[in-house]
Amino acid sequence: MTEVFTGNFTQQEPLPQASIEAAMAVLGHGRLHRYNLTPGEVGEVALLEQEFAAFTGARYCLATASGGSAIGVALRAVGVRPGDRVLTNAFTLAPVPGAIAALGAEPVFVEVTDGLVIDLDDLAAKAGQARVLLLSHMRGHIADMDRLMEICTSAGITVVEDCAHTMGATWNGVQSGRHGAVACYSTQTYKHMNSGEGGLLVSDDEDIAARAVLLSGSYMLYERHTAAPGPEVFARHRMDTPNISGRMDNLRAAILRPQLRELPRQIARWNERYRVVEEGLRGTPGLSLVERPAKESFVGSSIQFLLKGWSGAAVGEVLERCLKRGVELKWFGGAEPTGFTSRYAHWRYAPSPELARTDGVLSGLMDMRLPLTFSIGDCEQIARIIRAEVGAVFQAR
């Protein structure tokens, strides 16, 4: 019997009924722009910002048009200028180096470990090269944040966290995004809350927060922000901060607020699926799992495994055989970027010396989404298929 999986790896769940109703209310009154308010009205975007600030425990929050725009705003708000060098992960998604390159700064890539986190020894070695680290918790893997912050604090490096895959995750009990000076999240469809496009930024620093609000395109209406610092802080920055328009609108915020209330429950459902796939793959010859550190509580919205030392041809065979059986794996070692999957050597706008350790890891790195539309039975079946196909290719070689 060769079973075939028939589910869809990019199909998310329908939005909760409360999101649909909130969206209809916004459509009904037509005030979609965040600053289009009736007297005394706070507005969906400002409410989302208050609620997300409370969720993360941050003093300030700003909602933006995308995760990438939140990162661009954050880099400018901490003072990155054209020509500056910015440390960042060699293993991440394209909007991360893109945000650095877009403001005329230069990424300095730091190696990845086979635990899929930033290599802290390489970070320490390169710490003298930049004043800012844009740290990407890629695919939800969190580095030893205590040691990372020690390295950065002693080198005078400001940390901007990209939490696109760690919304709701923690390190040693501290929420992801609460170690650095500022953190950015994405609410794009494939992340942990879905508004199609969208982003959030949090900080405890009043100057960073005020600059971020102004950068996001607040015109002179920043007093309509309720999760932002007071007017005296804005007075310091209002004439010196360019508007790079990247606001969120009330429709998206209305959709997101009910999802934020559901997030803890959704995280439990993701992790249940993750653990089922992980257990199903455990012990497969030739396949290494990425063991999760005890201090990390993660969100299993995707799973990664390594085919260490495999040739490109053998990995390609696994991809093909799995796809024939309905299982869509992504590979970070491919010669060409495909879909969302690319690696540092593909980003020609951000040239880098070769990173041997990263190349070694990415050449065998497999990645798979776990949307909540998958049942537990689906996850068991997917793991059986991968196990069989990896096993078959491994044995034949």
Ligand SMILES: *Cc1c(COP(=O)(O)O)cnc(C)c1O
């Ligand atoms: C999705 C993502 C972002 C932000 O992406 P947007 O599509 O701009 O919302 C940033 N970093 C990583 C690692 C991501 O996966």
